[in-house]
Amino acid sequence: MRKNFNFSAGPAVLPEEVLLQAQKEMLDWNGTGVSIMELGHRGSEFKTIVEESEANLRELMNIPKNYRVLFISGGATHQFSMVPLNLYSAKKEADYIETGVWSKKAAAEAKHFGEVNVAAEVIKENGLFTVPPQSKWSLNPNADYVHYTPNETVEGIEFQWVPQTGKVPLVADMTSFILSRPVDVNQFGIIYAGAQKNMGQAGISVVIIRDDLIKDPIPGTPILYSYQITAEHHSLYNTPPTYSWYILNLVLRWMKQNGGVKKFAERNERRAMKLYQIIDKSKGFYLNTVHPDYRSWMNVVFNLETPELTQLFLDEAKKIGLKYLKGHRLVGGVRASLYNAMPDEGVNQLAEFMEEFAKRY
Amino acid sequence: MRKNFNFSAGPAVLPEEVLLQAQKEMLDWNGTGVSIMELGHRGSEFKTIVEESEANLRELMNIPKNYRVLFISGGATHQFSMVPLNLYSAKKEADYIETGVWSKKAAAEAKHFGEVNVAAEVIKENGLFTVPPQSKWSLNPNADYVHYTPNETVEGIEFQWVPQTGKVPLVADMTSFILSRPVDVNQFGIIYAGAQKNMGQAGISVVIIRDDLIKDPIPGTPILYSYQITAEHHSLYNTPPTYSWYILNLVLRWMKQNGGVKKFAERNERRAMKLYQIIDKSKGFYLNTVHPDYRSWMNVVFNLETPELTQLFLDEAKKIGLKYLKGHRLVGGVRASLYNAMPDEGVNQLAEFMEEFAKRY
Structure with missing residues (x-):
């Protein structure tokens, strides 16, 4: 892999x-x-x-x-x-x-x-x-x-x-x-x-x-x-x-x-919710400003408190192989796109990193 | 190769x-x-x-x-x-x-x-x-x-x-x-x-x-x-x-x-002329109906006497690895496209095959 x-x-x-x-x-x-x-x-x-x-x-x-x-x-x-x-x-x-x-x-x-x-x-x-x-x-x-x-x-x-x-x-x-x-x-x-x-x-x-x-x-x-x-x-x-x-x-x-759309949908929902839960439990360390009814399964977007902290997050993530997490140039922040081809392992590693990073800072 | x-x-x-x-x-x-x-x-x-x-x-x-x-x-x-x-x-x-x-x-x-x-x-x-x-x-x-x-x-x-x-x-x-x-x-x-x-x-x-x-x-x-x-x-x-x-x-x-455009141009002209010479020397076995002043270096187009002979030519060529020689659906016949990426060896083999095929039929 x-x-x-x-x-x-x-x-x-x-x-x-x-x-x-x-x-x-x-x-x-x-x-x-x-x-x-x-x-x-x-x-x-x-x-x-x-x-x-x-x-x-x-x-x-x-x-x-x-x-x-x-x-x-x-x-x-x-x-x-x-x-x-x-x-x-x-x-x-x-x-x-x-x-x-x-x-x-x-x-x-x-x-x-x-x-x-x-x-x-x-x-x-x-x-x-x-x-x-x-x-x-x-x-x-x-x-x-x-x-x-x-x-x-x-x-x-x-x-x-x-x-x-x-x-x-x-x-x-x-x-x-x-x-x-x-x-x-x-x-x-x-x-x-x-x-x-x-x-x-x-x-x-x-x-x-x-x-x-x-x-x-x-x-x-x-x-x-x-x-x-x-x-x-x-x-x-x-x-x-x-x-x-x-x-x-x-x-x-x-x-x-690999099971068709229904199978991927179940996986997509589960993976996105995993990240949103970490965001919600972070007490504002990670911030997503989309109403839960409209949160995307495909693009999980969030901000950290400062641009410097965001950059540190992106740099550290990159070092451990979690790449291209930078948010769109118009909105900044972090964006984790979890398309069908993203392996579960990638989402798991990102989730672990998010929890660990939040503890450290 | x-x-x-x-x-x-x-x-x-x-x-x-x-x-x-x-x-x-x-x-x-x-x-x-x-x-x-x-x-x-x-x-x-x-x-x-x-x-x-x-x-x-x-x-x-x-x-x-x-x-x-x-x-x-x-x-x-x-x-x-x-x-x-x-x-x-x-x-x-x-x-x-x-x-x-x-x-x-x-x-x-x-x-x-x-x-x-x-x-x-x-x-x-x-x-x-x-x-x-x-x-x-x-x-x-x-x-x-x-x-x-x-x-x-x-x-x-x-x-x-x-x-x-x-x-x-x-x-x-x-x-x-x-x-x-x-x-x-x-x-x-x-x-x-x-x-x-x-x-x-x-x-x-x-x-x-x-x-x-x-x-x-x-x-x-x-x-x-x-x-x-x-x-x-x-x-x-x-x-x-x-x-x-x-x-x-x-x-x-x-x-x-590989030498730039000038080098390719010399090669392209030489290769096209090689095929046109075979056509011209074939006494009508192969027929190209473009005035010599307007003959293409890139797409050498010619006909054989009958559609059956054309098909035989295409079939035999394909058998020895000379592929996709069929003319455009609007004009039929044979078309040899000799773009820059075509190796000389391909043109040489086609030239040999054309001479040999004309002798046989």
């Missing part, structure tokens, strides 16, 4: 088994005599990856037949543009729920193409960040869609429930949420996610879209930003990021071999 | 040294204890790749200081949209030179955003495809830019000269041309290229753009399609395709270690 544990928020840790397989196959993939990186994307050989990856994701997420699975170059930021370009109707009205850095960025980009109504925002109550209940949201019943971000990677704010938007399609940026717990895909119009947190490496995204939402985009939409063109060409209109796609498939296979 | 030679037009062969290094570093890049795939893109560690790759490309291509080098997610098809979105002025007029499948696709996409004047087209003269001299082109002196494709990967049609467009910026899709021979960057407004032919693996492109062409794009341009935003953020506005970027840098390093 590797000596380091990588708590980076993304690009993030990958399963060691996946890396070992990629390493082994680097110069000869599946008896082709060539690397998967060198393989044409239109041949029968690469097709096996195209098909298996979709089948694996469908199985893991139990994706209904009336949803298409698209593999698209780039990450969530591409989707910030693609969603409005493809979902705005003539009236161009959308609701956005702003709960952190990423949902705000998504809303800001949509404003370039149409109207954005911020239907709800994160609030601070008794010193804790929380999201108002849906009954207090100002949802527009005629909106083209409602967009939200189930897990905010920067702030560590995560929904434990799914908004109910009736006939208005619900769009979710699941980049740091997908495959971390079961979801009922039927509740969503579009689910999108960059791969580099829970599904693989950077360079590729997954878009799960309900059939009826695939239609002509706004005129002047770049060809690769059309879900319709992408769907018609089975995600192969142009040369896709083949190696990222291959790694994505290896991760999905690994998840299937 | 590997037993197979990969003549795929792209994604294409990579240097064995590059693959071996990637393999070696798969689980521990540069002493970090993590894979490069798992490494955050904003850290000091990944920054070394960002900086080295730009420095390497600047050195290899002798890129002047008044040009920016951008690394952008996706391939040339993204640039088909980005070029017009960023270069069209209020009048929205551009000249396109149509010499094959790819330049036509570029022109078709530009039409979604403004006016396209096809200033010149490939023609057939005495049974051979050729490009009219520039004196016969209908260039618009007030065009926002002139776009051309120095090497058409599908048809194997390559310019041996650079159009002179005066004050009108010249834009070149160099996807299957870049680094195959020296170019004077000063003659271009924009050079763009997907990496997966001569520079690495799929998922990343390089855009070399003259300073004064970086400006506000057309309103409604998606944020990641703005050269300005990309340049301001040093190609790190969002999470880039980090692993593709890393492989790209390894290929650039390898080119420097």
